[in-house]
Amino acid sequence: MKKQLILSVAAAAMLSIGLQADETTDRMEAMEAQIEALQEQLSAMKDAKSDEEAATENDEEGSEEEGDETDERLTDLEEQISTINRNTSGSHLKFGVDFRTAVDNLNYKMAGNAYNPDTMAFDGDDTQSNDAFLTNRLWLNMEWLATENMSFTAQLAYNKAYGYRSGFNGGYPGFETFDWITNENAYDDVVRVRSAYFFYRNDTFLGAEIPWTFSIGRRPSTNGHLINLRDDDRPASPMGHNINVEFDGMSSKFSFEDLTGIDGMYIKFCAGRGGTNANAKFFTINMDSNNTLGIAAPYAKNDADLPDIDLGGLIFVPYDDGQYSLGAQYYYAAHLIDASVTPTPSGYVFHNMQDVGNMHAVTANFMINGIGNGWSDFLDDTIFFASGAVSITDPKKGAADQGMLGSKESKTGSSYWVGLQVPTLFTDMGRIGFEYNHGDKYWRSITYAEDTNIGSKVAARGSAYEAYYTDYLIEDVFSFQIRYTYIDYDYTGSNGFFGSTTGTPYKIDDLAATNPGLASATVDKAQDIRFYLRYRY
Structure with missing residues (x-):
């Protein structure tokens, strides 16, 4: 012994x-x-x-x-x-790495000619480009299963242009570190928190056989359903057609599959805060008042500042058997923002951001993961989806308010999106995808964090076309992708905010004649050819 x-x-x-x-x-x-x-x-x-x-x-x-x-x-x-x-094992903090290096070939055709200082007229080159925009993106994943019911998950990230950027000649970044997109743009090599949250699960709710979960923290709210297919990622909770941003908040999911006998049925409630109104802890500096100091109670509400930006919604999946699935999502966003600017002969002077109103959004989608029932190996491994979405503005209507999307009345926008992903016939793990989406004049999504360097394709007020090929050099570890994205805009403001300053939809074909200054700064057509290598372990 x-x-x-x-x-x-x-x-x-x-x-x-x-x-x-x-x-x-x-x-x-x-x-x-x-x-x-x-x-x-x-x-x-x-x-x-x-x-x-x-x-x-x-x-x-x-x-x-x-x-x-x-x-x-x-x-x-x-x-x-x-x-x-x-x-x-499960109760120990586990780490994972997701590293991607990419090169993008970016090309833009502007809606009008550039201003030529020699001739003092708009007769300059109407194209802009970057032949090789090189980036590194790093995600550091962490998981900790403390008990059978409670876990913690987090992801640290940076997204960086090779050698950073000079910052000279007007290259100073403006909104690229905005909280909703701080990890989604090629900025610097500072590692930031992309997500961090507690996750609780249980098989019963109040004694009923209803499995449920509760989560709170920095939400994993980017690369959601459908957009994840071309990104070669597992889907996050939101449906990527009308929301794709980083967010702080909570969610709770209730599964009714056992109770109803319907495959995959669940409802998920979500709520969060995208902007907090609070004074600084010590003092503030007012840049518009000769750099004067302002002193207030720490973190107290500031009536002169923007109100809290809040969002609440739900996701309902009535059916999902792994092959066929239906899903719907609704959210209401309060106190959305836009820029307050003053036009000058040489451009615009930015003052601050303003609360412009609220917005409702609804989306519904249908997916087939495997066409038919054993018809062929090719169709068994084919994915098709279709999605439709609607946005409805609810603008503030005071005399001093700018309205939303160019109007002080409610406006309804819509978008549809279809996609097909098939296996390659020449490799075991390769996937080829084709996608198309179209948005109308007043369509507005909150998809600024979409992983497309020319701007969110599903936000387009116009048509977007995409094709990609993804394959693995080492199974589940080392992959590559080549992707082509083309956006043909019909109206301005696709990637703007929610007010009338950056969100008003002007017909692009008319701009060159009616507003050559705005036309020279407006993208008419955009193209992105991307190649990446990606390591995950």
Whole structure:
């Protein structure tokens, strides 16, 4: 018995040495082997204890002393195994890496000619481009399953242009570090929090057989349903047709599949805050008043500032059997914003952001993951989807308010989106996809974080075409993609905010004649050819 205990301690020591191995795979294999050895010794000790109890059945005093000593050894060994398990399995913080390096060829045709200072007229080149925009994107993933019901998940990220950017000649970034998109634009090499949240799950709710979850924190609200297909990612909760931004808030999901017998039925409630009204903790500097200092109670509401930007909504999936699925989403966003600017002969002067009103949004989609039932391997691995969405503005209507999307009356916009993804016939894991979407004059989505460098394609007031090919050089680890995105805008403001300053839809074909200054700064057609290499482990 003592020899077995000594072997157990030796095994634990060997495990400690094994943890210093250079390769993660070797370390994990060593851990698993040592756990198995300890479990075998534990089983042997329990068998030996049973034999000793039978042999000393008539010697109560000896049996008691021997049993106490064996129990202590068993307890000690079980604690060792439990400690190792905690540090190598679900209750230990796990890390993962997702690194992508990409090159984008960007081309734009402007709605009008550029201003030529030599001729003092708009007769300059009407195209802009970047032949090779190089970026690195890093995601550091963390997970910690503390108990069977409670876990923690987080993702740190940076998205950086090669060598950063100069910042000279008007290149200073404006809204690129805005909270909704701070990790989605090629900016600097500062690592920021992309998501971080607690996640609770249970199989019953108030005694009913309704599995449910609750989560709160920095939401995983980008790369949602449908847009994730071309991004080669697992879908986040939101439907990517009308919302794709980073967000702080909570969600709670209730599954009714067991209760109703309908495959995949669930409803999910979501709420969050996209902007907080609060004074600075110490003091503020008013740039419009000769840099004067302002002092107020720390974090108290500021009546002169923007109100809180809040969002609430729900996702309803009435059916999802893995092959056929239906989904719908509704949200209401309050106190949306736009810029307050003053026109000048040389451009515009930016003052601040203004609360312009609220917005309702609805989307519904249908997906087929595998066409037919065993018709062919090709169709079995083919995905088709169709999605429709509507946005309805609710503008502030005071005399000093600018309205929303160029109007002080409510405006309804709509968009539709279809896509097809098929397996390649020349590789085992390759996927080829084709997508098309179209938005009308007053369509407005909140999809600024979409992973498209020329601007969100599903936000387009016009037509967007996309084709891509994704494949793996090392299964589940190292992949590449080449993607072509083309956007033909019909109206301005596709990637603007929600008011009338940046969101008003002007007919692009008319701009060159009616407003050459605005035409020279408006993209008519945009093209992005991207190639990336991506490592995930």
